[in-house]
Amino acid sequence: MATVMDVYRFLDEKAPFNTQMSFDNAGFLVGRGDKEVRTILVALDITGAVVEEAAQVGAELIVSHHPVIFIPARHVTDQDSAGRKLLALLEHNIAAICAHTNLDIAPGGVNDALAQALGLEQIGPFSEDGLGRTGVISGAPSAEAFAAQVKERLGANGVRFVDGGRPVRKVAVGGGACGDMVSTAVACGCDTFVTSDVKYHEFQDAEALGLNLIDAGHYPTENVVCPVLADWLQKGFPGLRVYLSYRHHEVFSYC
Template sequence: MANVMEIYRYLDSLAPFSIQMSFDNAGFLVGRGEASVQKLLVSLDITEEVIEEARSLDCQLIISHHPLIFHPAKRVTDADPVGRCVLALAENHIAAICAHTNLDAVSGGVNDALAQKLGLTDIEQLHQDGEDASGRPYGIGRVGFAPGHFYLPEFAAFVRERLGADGLRLEDAGRPVYRVAVGGGACGDMLEDVIRMGCDTFVTADVKYNVFLDARAMGINLIDAGHFSTENVVCPVLADWLGRGFPSVEVFLSKQHKEVFYSL
């Protein structure tokens, strides 16, 4: 038998919440710490559909990547999506723990999961942000070597298939894909790090127009593979961590939460 706080402390040992970025709101966000957990659900986001899924599975806890409560809440009512979710969690006695930028940065987290999903080898950090209290280095992004000989169209097709992405946006610099940087989620501002690490190709998401222009000027192949697709790769990792840490707890991966848009 485990309770919510025991699971929180376990996640904190793997992806310390103390290293989250200053703007973030990762942590234990909803519920009672002493509540027992027999079943839990892992999802990229906590939405009304995910909460209903957790309720139908009789889960006592949802663990997500994106924080349910990101901005300071002045009220909790059914008049807005966050309020409805908080109320639904409370009414169904479901707790919420969210591991966000701390999970992005740690070894084995979002960016390692993305690099491994794309078959990169000799993986290293794209940018080191610091060391945690145990002296373990952490940072956003990863760099590795492509798992074969590609030019961008072939590599983009490979990325789309591996990530199950609905669609990609590309800047083709005409260079062979050899040394690849990845940044799960919105990491378009890391182009300088990509160049510093000697990369020819960058896979990330939420890329702004000016970043595509910069990539063209810098001669970098750029792939925007979507926020959901580049980060959802961590959910099976979380499920595996939790299954190994709490073998008596039944762990589910959300089947309801999927990409929020589609491409024509």
């Protein structure tokens, strides 16, 4: 039977934790390494609802993208949401492994999954550190038409975009908050950039540079990696039950 540390070492081979960015806190964050694992729940985030779901399906381990501990914890009590999540994990004896920026840059990770979900071809690197991907799309749709395709393919509740005045041919993608890489997208010869959490001035910069910029939301641009994680784990540990969270979803809606 596999242990929590067996799963950690497996994921470390797929997306080495030592490649995470300096600000990050990816890794084995909660639990006992020698605990036997029969069931794993995969989710983008570890929320209170996800912990409840893990307990209901009998999972000994949650594997998530976003770290359940990111800002250093000064206390763990039931007086705030962060403390309640950690208490729930401990009380249910559920471990947590979180693969964050190391999974963003890993081959087959977040950005490859995003590029594939958007139907890009000739997928290649976007930056020297591996954060993001580029690819081409056929048909040369308008920025508005491609934004609608992005919304549909990612199952997003809505998208924000600025039309840079060029048809969509070469696309850069950056799962999560990569709006500060607008100039990198232009330098790569891209006419379009799909990311999330774009700031007002970043939309202005993109328009001035003639770049179509599409903000498809943090959850939709990164949740595409969860089926990838589940598939890796199921193939790596065929004797385990691996579930994708059905309770975790986009946190906000558009009216």
